[in-house]
Amino acid sequence: MEPEAFTGFLATAGWAKFAARSYWLLWPFIYLFARFIKLPTYLNAPLRLCEKSATSQDAGPSTETLTDSGTKWPLAIFSHGLAGGRFTYSDYCGRLASQGVVVIALEHRDGSGPFVIPIDEDTGKPIPKLYLQTEEINWEEKPAGKLPLRVDQLKFRIREIYEAFESFKDIVRGHQGDTTSLDTFSHWDSFKDQVDYSKVLLTGHSFGGATSLSLLSNPPPEGCTQLPVEKVVLLDPWMDPLPLPGTLPIAYEARPPLLIMNSEGFTLWKEHFTVLEQVVADWRKSGGDECASLVTIVRSQHHYYSDFGAFVPFGKTRALGLLVLDTAHKLTMAYIRGSLSSELKGKRSMEVEPIPGKDKYAMSPKFDPNDPAVAELISQFQSIGLSSSKATEAARGAKSAASLKELIKELIQAHGLESKGLDEKQGTLVASLATQGAKLGATEKSYIVNAIVDHRLKSGEQLAAAVKYLSTHHPPIDDVEFDKECGVGIELSLGDIAQRVNTYITSKAPAGWPALSGAIGDLKSTDLRWATPLDVKNAVEKAFTDLFGTKEEAKAKAAKEAKKPADTAAAASTSKGEPTPASSAAPERVVFEEGFLKALHKPGGNPQINPKLREQHLKTTGGHVFTRFPPEPNGFLHIGHSKAIFVNFGYAAYHNGKCYLRYDDTNPEAEEAIYFESILETVRWLGYEPYKITYSSDYFQELYDLAVKLIQVDGAYICHCTAEEIKANRGGEERGPRKACVHRTRPISESLAEFENMKNGKYKPGEAILRMKQDLEDGNPQMWDLIAYRTLHAPHHRTGAKWCIYPTYDFTHCLVDSFENISHSLCTTEFILSRVSYEWLCDMVEVYKPRQSEYGRLNLQGTIMSKRKLLKLVTQGHVGGWDDPRLYTLVALRRRGVPPGAILSFVGNLGVSTATTNIELAKFEQTVRQYLENTVPRLLMVLRPLKVTIENLADDYVHFIDKPLHPKVPSLGSSRIPFTKHVYIDAEDFRTEDSKDYFRLAPNKTVGLFQAPHPITCVSYKTDATGAVTELVCRLEDGSDGKPVPKPKAWIQWVAEHAPSGSPVVIDETRIFHSLFKSDNPAATDDFLADINPHSLDVIKGAMVEVGFWPLAKRCMSDALRESRERTEKALKEESVGEGVGSGAAGHNDTPMPTAEQLVGNEVVRFQGLRVAYFALDKEARVGCFAEPDSATPGRREGDKLVLNRIVSLKEDAGKKAV
Structure with missing residues (x-):
């Protein structure tokens, strides 16, 4: 061996x-x-002759083989899966061999295995090599049947199977020769005429299963004869690589019998299993039910069909792996012998069903009305009024007939329901109560049953409301409140429903059929929730039809209307002197009325370990929504935080609640005063005022007291393990078995004393910690005895040197939420696992337990969000600071000029769900562009000025033009600009050589000037010594020469030279920002600094803007200051901030306070440079007239410096590159 x-x-x-x-x-x-x-295998051994005894010990562990004396050995061909090879299925293939099946186990060379052994073309010798290339196995997620590179591999694999089969036939026919890996093999004669290759068992695992199906679905490769497949056994086949269609054996006149063994994991992969079921169904169409069998081995996983399941020499995984291999072998042999039905006798038929409320599936026993437990349950349902069909339907919906039978029996006996004469509707409600109210106490169940019997509860909606109400309200039960919460006594006729629907539509004025689902959702939150859902739906659809026409008519009308703006825009671009406007900003979605946020519980709806805690909470909050935004003050907020601010402050505001700004300041080594100030400033800049500003450090004493209590109830202990020891005890890198710390069982009194020693400074950092005593057997790492307190000899910005122990986030967060009576603890999904420890800790110390709910975070492609990486960019000088406009910190976006309303619109339009949102930068910029479109004025601007002299105008000619600052928004006002002999256009609007597809200025060509009285024609141009154009000489086409005025095909922007009116306004620097990184995901690169775009900033000097800039800038700044002062005064007057816990508490006066200056900076001066881009004034700009009274005439002052930042580009014009 x-x-x-x-x-x-x-x-x-x-x-x-x-x-x-x-x-x-x-x-x-x-x-x-x-x-x-x-492996129990002889290397290079001869094939045992068929004439030998079939019970020879050489046959392996089994004494029964598939051949008798005088016959030939059967043949099987096995195809391996990804990461497999001929060595990784030794158990399955070896057992087949021990039963008398010759197995050709291929080593596919398509790159799907860990290595291959090709033959060197020069030497003819095998050369083992690593064949797999990384780029060949990192597949992007694609829909089933659409993996083209996998299809290429399938073709390669099929060819290999055919060639291996043909080669083996030669051996059986008597061929002798070299092999690629058996250096000393010399028993060629043992194969001659001993193997029956006229019938082949085709088998494979995973990708090998797909290979087998693909082979059956296609004709043989060129030059090969069809493989004589007699039977097919597929082990957990992976269906995704198969092109669609491609699962039917079109190459075979009669489908060979098929057995598929599926793992439980692949069966619960619903989309995949559906495809597999279709394969079996199609197979049976021609061959009957016996032609194809689909079996799932319960508790099996995908890799258990290979040797990997038994790879670990001990433990549960090995035991299950060996069990699955044993079962797979038994089923295969039974299938080959034709006794599969007998082998499966007594096995359960299962169904794959969705788990309610989750995007997952589970297997459950298939419904059988003849099962004794099910039959008794049906009988019980009939005894409480259900008809035979309804009783069967109710039993079918039950997850466990045995357990439900006892619940129904309990309800029937406790209330004598058999003698109550219940009708079918009442019986259905009682049956539903048995499942929905299984966790209710006997008193609560009895109350609901009585309400059903006396007809107070009449619908499933009312029953669900009753169960929910009594889950949080314990006896004595308030009848009046119960009736109100459950809609008791509310009877709504069709007329009542129609009246309420019409009232809603009149008040809300929905825009059309797209608002249908929102309208139905809104109406369900009123007393119409107690009406029949179908009646409500029909009433709303009728009202929409009366208002907007049928759905089909509305769609046709919308399509027609959508075409009009496109036609109009096309005409405008060729016939008017005004550029085509961008699309208007889309209306912001009311995200708090839909999806994740709409489904959140009502205040008080979160269960408590002690009902009194709920009552105290509601008494304190008055039943209002309370949320919090709890950033760590160790860095500047970024675009991802804008979603957290929007969700927490916005949800509270929408429900007339309150939102705290809480600084989670439990790590004094990383906190700086600048971050505290910046966070408040950013929150206020986005439009929100905190209810109160608090700090986690305000509660240090309360947290310490609860830590002591946790020790006293044996929920925590002092641990002296090192970080390495803790990691090892939790299973280490290998995620092995977990074990308790040696200090976990120390006496409570000892932990109390040691905790006091920690507090008194006896231990250095790392020598002692307080750990929560949770559940090491829980699969959730957040229950593996988390650290609650650690030693840290660092002064705190608020408590000074009072504390040398500090609570961790896991200990602090939930308890401070409790102290502040937070009704909705809203956070991102990376904290899902923490919810269990969050609730565990609150219950252990018996405090009010807020409900944590998680939504998906916001990520922008092409950006860096990591504080550590941002710090490296700043400290190493790759950017100009945390507010460098190329970054996506909120202070950087503010400096760039992005309006806060655009950010909120962006977040709101994305919606809030549990899915992480990964958004392209282009979508963010488009939202900003749409927001700015109708909210900022438009000024004439030339980025790279080129002087134009109009030869037929007098030197002192001047014509003043009153132009609107926005053609569609009159409220933005107008500006008065001069038109003179000398004007400037953008250098990109002139070419020395004309072309047919070019419509702007060129020699002898006419172009229009926006808002100017007449077009101009280029007569000649001047150049410098380098050949660069320095000046154009043009003619004003005013008709004074008696010739017809030529009609221009394009209009361009311009700025006049007129010193008396201060025109042009020369810009010292115009900064054009591009993406800071070259890739879409710089965070994923090995060296993100190497991914920096060296051309991310262009600085243009000497750009020109119309003279209307000065009054516009002065007005923007004055308006912003006035609004800011009014808002700040109102906030302070209403005591929105500045009072209560955390605001000056415990003698502290370092809490950042709201000021008008926080909301106003140079960035409030925004405008669109016509045909150029959107711009804002940079913080480095100096504008003297800002400090002057409003009565002073705005203009340039000595020492002024104008610096503009490009906020976002415009859409590209035809033939003109966007700036």
């Missing part, structure tokens, strides 16, 4: 490459475990 090659360098290196891991990290694991694995 020889050991298997599991421990060879080649296999280990191959798997390391396949798993994208270091060989040196994987090798010790392989060495420790795989070196003990041996």
